[in-house]
């Protein structure tokens with residue numbers, strides 16, 4: 001007997017509605033921009049990857065393969081040097097390597113943190129210094145008439161667009177941010193941004209590449225569009241953080257849609273993750289946001305952070321506190337202990353799970369689990385179903401729903417011994 005596979009409804013930031021995600025035949029393409037590499041990844045950066053991971057795992061379980069391409073920024077912002085004074089020139093090459101090696105180190109840390117959080121690796125990664133792709137893309141924009149040149153670089157002409165800032169809210173500081181990152185006041189329009197930067201005094205310490213426009217480096221936004229184009233002219237879901245929503249993503253849209261037929265949308269759905277906050281404050285490195293290593297040092301298992309994130313919603317996260325993390329760790333230990341006797345198994349896909357529970361105990365839990373996740377990824381309810389299934393094994397014969405929920409939520413309780421043993425006792 002076959003059943004109609006449920007459709008996942010996903011909120012789209014572009015039109016503020018949740019509608020069914022309709023993958024065409026074959027796999028769904030996903031694209032995401034990684035955090036800027038100027039500082040080591042902190043848990044605010046990691047949170048959005050857990051949300052995206054649940055999206056991918058849910059789709060896989062429902063029978064839709066995904067192709068997730070992660071753009072890993074590895075272009076650093078060189079620190080502004082002291083303006084040369086008193087005739088003493090600063091040495092441009094003195095720090096050329098250090099920023100870059102730090103960026104590479106931070107990209108490696110991100111990779112390790114995501115593994116520790118049980119995040120499925122992306123199918124593909126490309127770094128923002130994929131300069132060949134960038135040059136090809138800028139040339140296409142040039143041929144399409146969307147660029148102009150100044151001696152500081154090649155610029156995107158937003159005056160050619162009928163609309164910009166699709167996610168803009170009144171009162172946002174988008175223009176102020178743009179003015180800080182785009183310093184050439186001869187730009188035709190305040191929204192215009194660099195596609196290719198010729199070296200200016202601040203860029204001299206950064207890496208430079210040969211290009212048809214002279215030596216320079218990609219602008220802040222172009223790498224994402226150039227990299228994403230390797231997935232095809234259109235992408236299924238673009239994921240990202242709230243911080244990228246106002247400033248960076250509109251630039252990506254402008255660049256990518258400039259090469260599409262008029263009126264065509266580049267992205268099927270925009271999935272923006274809410275930032276992690278402590279109270280009213282967004283977690284930022286400058287404000288002391290902890291890294292995963294900091295949490296480990298304080299006695300927390302990485303998966304405790306995953307439980308904490310699953311207890312919220314990717315678009316409305318509860319405040320991050322150490323107290324909430326302690327509670328999540330207690331819940332993780334309890335789940336892992338129960339999972340030892342539940343004999344978790346290789347999880348069946350949705351169709352097989354539906355068939356095996358049909359008319360039996362377990363059907364209701366499976367339905368609740370499916371309904372929760374297909375309703376814009378309601379992980380908090382889905383996690384409750386897992387807790388009920390493990391606490392009341394009579395309602396989940398053979399541990400079938402537990403096995404599915406463990407896998408789709410990415411908790412890895414099947415290796416419960418390792419999880420429990422790795423957690424040091426918490427005092428208090």
Ligand SMILES: [Zn+2]
Pocket residue numbers: 032033071224248252
């Ligand atoms: Zn991007």
